[in-house]
Amino acid sequence: MNYLDDDGDSDQELGLFAQYDGGATRAALYVQRDLNNGSGFYGGIYGEFMPSPQLDLRASMEFSDDGAEWFQVGGDYKINQFTVSAAFATDPNADDFNISSLGLGYQINDQFGVDVGFSCWDSGDEYMQSVRLGGSFELASGVDIEAYVGRSEFSVGPQLRTFGISLKFETGQRGIIHRDLIEKSYDDIGGGLPIFMVF
Incomplete structure (x- = not known):
């Protein structure tokens, strides 16, 4: 349960989490509900x-x-030092809204890797296509820095040049599987939002 009190305005959320780890097979379930306003539940x-x-x-x-x-x-397939990635997502409540992504990574050595990716957000008459080139470097055991540059094109409006950078820390073996699987799910379709966008 989460509880937040902001000058008398409280917010309470109740969450249920379950997970399974069978080695080659992992699964997770979470359900969460806001107890204050009587809104419905959500989960994954x-x-x-x-x-x-x-x-x-x-x-x-x-x-x-x-x-x-x-x-x-989504999925990944490794061939020696190469990794091929693909993902597809859709909203069943929206007309013609799909997200597709393809990626290719190359691990140069134990510390340094590069990747290139393409993604398309398609909602019928409107779309966004993005290409990106990125890399990652292991600064120390469990500490990585990642960066990318890219370009996005829309069905309407200007093209955007994008840039992103992140620093990741691994504090140990993850015991909460749903957090790991949710992070992989978001990475499959975007790999993170750009920090800087230049028209």
Whole structure:
């Protein structure tokens, strides 16, 4: 349960989490509800299947009391130092709204890797297509810095040049599987939002 008190305005949320770790198969479920305003619940189901050390398959669904709101599948396949990634997501409540992404990564050595990616947000008459080139460097054990540059094109409006940078810390083996699977799910379709955008 989460509790927040801001000058007398309190906010309480109740969450239920469950997880399964079978080695090659992992799954997680979470359901959360705001106890203050009587609003409905929301949550997600996330699964991961690794039939071999080279192949990692993922699927997820997010839902609320109105029903399913988001379906997504994704996966990675490693070939020596190369990693091929793909993902597809759709909103069943929206007309023609889909997100697709493709990526190719190359691990130069134990510390340094580079990647290139393409993503498309398509809602029928309107779309956004993005390409990006990025890299990651391990500063120390469990500490990585990642950066990318890219360009986004819209069905209407100007093109955007994008840039992003992040610093990641790993504090140890993750015991809460749903956090790990949610992070992978978001990375599959975007890899993070740009920090800087230049017209």
